[in-house]
Amino acid sequence: MRAEIIFTGTELLLGQVLNTHAQCLGQELAALGVEIVRHTTVGDDWEGLTSALREALRRADLIITTGGLGPTSDDLTLAAVADVLGLPLVRNETVLSWIKEYFARRGQAVPENLTRQAYFPEGAIVLPNAAGTAPGCIVEKEGKIIVSLPGPPRELTPMFEDHVVPFLSKRLARGGVLNFRVVRVTGIAEYAVQDLLRDLEGKEKVQLGYIAKPGEVHVRIAAVGRDAAEAQQLVARMLKEVRARLGDYIFAYDEESIEEVAGKLLAAKGYTIAVAESCTAGMVAARLTDVPGSSAYFMGGIVAYDNKVKEKILGVQTEILRDKGAVSPETAAAMAEGVRRLLCTDTGIGITGIAGPTGGTPEKPVGLVYIAVAVPGQTVVKKYNFPGRRFAVRQGAANAALKMLRDLLENDGGSSP
Amino acid sequence: MRAEIIFTGTELLLGQVLNTHAQCLGQELAALGVEIVRHTTVGDDWEGLTSALREALRRADLIITTGGLGPTSDDLTLAAVADVLGLPLVRNETVLSWIKEYFARRGQAVPENLTRQAYFPEGAIVLPNAAGTAPGCIVEKEGKIIVSLPGPPRELTPMFEDHVVPFLSKRLARGGVLNFRVVRVTGIAEYAVQDLLRDLEGKEKVQLGYIAKPGEVHVRIAAVGRDAAEAQQLVARMLKEVRARLGDYIFAYDEESIEEVAGKLLAAKGYTIAVAESCTAGMVAARLTDVPGSSAYFMGGIVAYDNKVKEKILGVQTEILRDKGAVSPETAAAMAEGVRRLLCTDTGIGITGIAGPTGGTPEKPVGLVYIAVAVPGQTVVKKYNFPGRRFAVRQGAANAALKMLRDLLENDGGSSP
Numbered sequence: 001m002r003a004e005i006i007f008t009g010t011e012l013l014l015g016q017v018l019n020t021h022a023q024c025l026g027q028e029l030a031a032l033g034v035e036i037v038r039h040t041t042v043g044d045d046w047e048g049l050t051s052a053l054r055e056a057l058r059r060a061d062l063i064i065t066t067g068g069l070g071p072t073s074d075d076l077t078l079a080a081v082a083d084v085l086g087l088p089l090v091r092n093e094t095v096l097s098w099i100k101e102y103f104a105r106r107g108q109a110v111p112e113n114l115t116r117q118a119y120f121p122e123g124a125i126v127l128p129n130a131a132g133t134a135p136g137c138i139v140e141k142e143g144k145i146i147v148s149l150p151g152p153p154r155e156l157t158p159m160f161e162d163h164v165v166p167f168l169s170k171r172l173a174r175g176g177v178l179n180f181r182v183v184r185v186t187g188i189a190e191y192a193v194q195d196l197l198r199d200l201e202g203k204e205k206v207q208l209g210y211i212a213k214p215g216e217v218h219v220r221i222a223a224v225g226r227d228a229a230e231a232q233q234l235v236a237r238m239l240k241e242v243r244a245r246l247g248d249y250i251f252a253y254d255e256e257s258i259e260e261v262a263g264k265l266l267a268a269k270g271y272t273i274a275v276a277e278s279c280t281a282g283m284v285a286a287r288l289t290d291v292p293g294s295s296a297y298f299m300g301g302i303v304a305y306d307n308k309v310k311e312k313i314l315g316v317q318t319e320i321l322r323d324k325g326a327v328s329p330e331t332a333a334a335m336a337e338g339v340r341r342l343l344c345t346d347t348g349i350g351i352t353g354i355a356g357p358t359g360g361t362p363e364k365p366v367g368l369v370y371i372a373v374a375v376p377g378q379t380v381v382k383k384y385n386f387p388g389r390r391f392a393v394r395q396g397a398a399n400a401a402l403k404m405l406r407d408l409l410e411n412d413g414g415s416s417p
Numbered sequence: 418m419r420a421e422i423i424f425t426g427t428e429l430l431l432g433q434v435l436n437t438h439a440q441c442l443g444q445e446l447a448a449l450g451v452e453i454v455r456h457t458t459v460g461d462d463w464e465g466l467t468s469a470l471r472e473a474l475r476r477a478d479l480i481i482t483t484g485g486l487g488p489t490s491d492d493l494t495l496a497a498v499a500d501v502l503g504l505p506l507v508r509n510e511t512v513l514s515w516i517k518e519y520f521a522r523r524g525q526a527v528p529e530n531l532t533r534q535a536y537f538p539e540g541a542i543v544l545p546n547a548a549g550t551a552p553g554c555i556v557e558k559e560g561k562i563i564v565s566l567p568g569p570p571r572e573l574t575p576m577f578e579d580h581v582v583p584f585l586s587k588r589l590a591r592g593g594v595l596n597f598r599v600v601r602v603t604g605i606a607e608y609a610v611q612d613l614l615r616d617l618e619g620k621e622k623v624q625l626g627y628i629a630k631p632g633e634v635h636v637r638i639a640a641v642g643r644d645a646a647e648a649q650q651l652v653a654r655m656l657k658e659v660r661a662r663l664g665d666y667i668f669a670y671d672e673e674s675i676e677e678v679a680g681k682l683l684a685a686k687g688y689t690i691a692v693a694e695s696c697t698a699g700m701v702a703a704r705l706t707d708v709p710g711s712s713a714y715f716m717g718g719i720v721a722y723d724n725k726v727k728e729k730i731l732g733v734q735t736e737i738l739r740d741k742g743a744v745s746p747e748t749a750a751a752m753a754e755g756v757r758r759l760l761c762t763d764t765g766i767g768i769t770g771i772a773g774p775t776g777g778t779p780e781k782p783v784g785l786v787y788i789a790v791a792v793p794g795q796t797v798v799k800k801y802n803f804p805g806r807r808f809a810v811r812q813g814a815a816n817a818a819l820k821m822l823r824d825l826l827e828n829d830g831g832s833s834p
Contacts, residue, residue: 007456012439012443012456013443013453013454013455013456014443014444014447014453015439015440015441015442015443015444015445015446015447016443016444016626017440018435018437018439018440019436019439019440020435022429022432022435022436022439022458023432023434023435023436024432025432026429026430026431026432026433027431027432027433028432029432030430030431030432036430036431036460037430037459037460037465038430038457038458038459038465038469039424039429039430039456039457039458040455040456040457040458041439041455041456041457042454042455043453043454048454048455052455055472180431182433189528190487190488190489191488191489191528191530191531192528194488194489194490194530195528195530198490201490209427209428209461209491210487210489210491211426211428211434212487212569213569214569214571218428220427220428220433222431275720277699280703281699281702281703281705281706281715281718282694282698282699282700282701282702282703282706282718282720283699283703284699285698285699285720285722286697286698286699286700286703286811288698289698289699289720289722290807290808290811292773292774292775292807293775294722295722295723298698298722298723299722299723299725299726300719300720300721300722300723300726300730301698301699301719301720301722302717302718302719302720303692303699303702303706303717303718303719303720304717305702305706305711305712305715305716305717305718306712306715306716306717306760308716308760308761309716309717309760313717313730313759313760342730343723343725343726343730344725356709357709358709358710360522360523362524365522365523365524366522366523367523385523388549389548389549390707390709391548391571391707394703394707
């Protein structure tokens, strides 16, 4: 089933209101297995609304409209729906009695323009509004379905979930169901991710998509199956292949918060942690403490931006800084072990690198970062080359450090002494 | 001028990403006096994109596209623009040299698919990308203008403001001219801001708008004048009144980066800085070092989450922690002075507070934060009550600390010894 969503409201066009419906309806429809082909936003005018409806009717089987169901003169949606489907508007006596009751309870007469809300395209299924006075409706004609929902999120959401989802679920039992997963990688540029996956694109009805964000790239794996099980299986099979190709670049899946996962592992093992950061300068500490309750395991950190801080506070040896340089695996390891010693914790992280824009050399270019994680019994150091600019390099390094911590804790057999 | 915006990205259709461009572009175009008649969102597919462009060309004079400028095979925007306008794609040697330089600085060869980003519809004005590798462009043909911008907000916003607004302003010079300023406040809730300004709303053709963000509220002052001078004067007059009402809650104006302003003041005075953070746990250090070149004045920091770190590393006296508590003006001052002594800097910041969700008491509720700033000759401590949840409290505290630093440096007559 191909669907389009039409959002109405001049306030959306002018940016006075953020359109959050686009996200929540998009997610819910995708989850139902509806293929969404377009979103359109038009103002509260007859011409804009009816032309958008007519065009959508040519392309899609299902059209969802939001807004324009109220009692004022700029609420045109149901009249427009009736018009484009060639149906008359007829008065619904049940709805009229709801409106009368609503005002009777308040000891008021029904305002004249409120009775407008009792008129629907002929044959419409009326959807009650749990949080307002304007009902929505579903109209079907010649294989096309138009669902009209109110604009306010607190009215739209329950109406959609309570009435539209059950209706569509029945209709979609025959159609395909969509499943998707998101794989999040760091330390590699978007084009290089695609190079690794290009030959998998379009295989077995599975779609691959790429989204670049500062310090990470999202790979979206999506498939439509005959049912939920088949869709899930198609995605799972491709996910396995993608994991094999991207391996160590992967730091998280879907909406997973890596700092929360790492925090839970620390808490479960009874480990405490401290961090020593140079180029990320507090970003890893801030991420770890973004998790409520992190004070149980996070003791503190040293932002060792200047070399004197690395030397004097963290105890990185002068010889290491002089012979290997501040950006070296040796310095990263000495930082991780130094902060662990200084703050008397079980685990430590050390990060040193070149965020740019200046400071790069042919041997040590912008983007080069060494990350060390010290857990009881071992210290692991890794070298990364993060693509992008200053902020992306720093974000990438923070993602990679949290991933290294999680991996080490997952594979760590020991527990706190 | 009638305009439409076309957003591209399957992730937008599926609701994986919230479309914030719809709001910010809507506001900026409305501010310029452009009449926005439609927003359309399509996926990363040729058919959807070219049909949306063709339809929009029939209705509008100006079309703005977002997304699809990257190097991967699902980035189709410029090819689609060229196709619907009947123009060839031609290689831009300047852009090609930018791409080559970017990779040369990293000691890498240009990946093959990256050269795609040097092809533009014939005659296009290329728009440099201050925060990424994909340039945007403006193409004009037979009275129609198509502006293509990148998808990531960090790239789109500066490109739009620096290149598209001046371009459109020239074209639109005949209509009314809009001017606006944004006043950014912290430490106060959105409803309380509105309470302070309510009687000013709608006065003298000036519009006031409010946007709540984590840790800050934006007050937007906008006015349309017959010419730029009149619009500016209307806004300036209202700004003066708003400043008088909001006073010390104001921490920044417009897009101003407070960490950059504070950094410039430090550099000008030859001062160095160190920070000691408890509840913000590295956020202020990360903000200060977001500025390229900050290593000239930023030495480092201590994330003193656990009290032992405050005591052992920063030298906060046991008696202060015992008698006044970790969240107290005395502890904040001792942290600022302690980190300044420890890292031998001219200035220091100390932050301690209760970010929540737990840890609050009737005397010391969630949101209570003490911030101390030590400059040569004086240490100033302030008490704040930040509204909102954990992340908002932390962001608010970071904003307030940077504001206190700037204010003190601006009013500080001395210079480094």
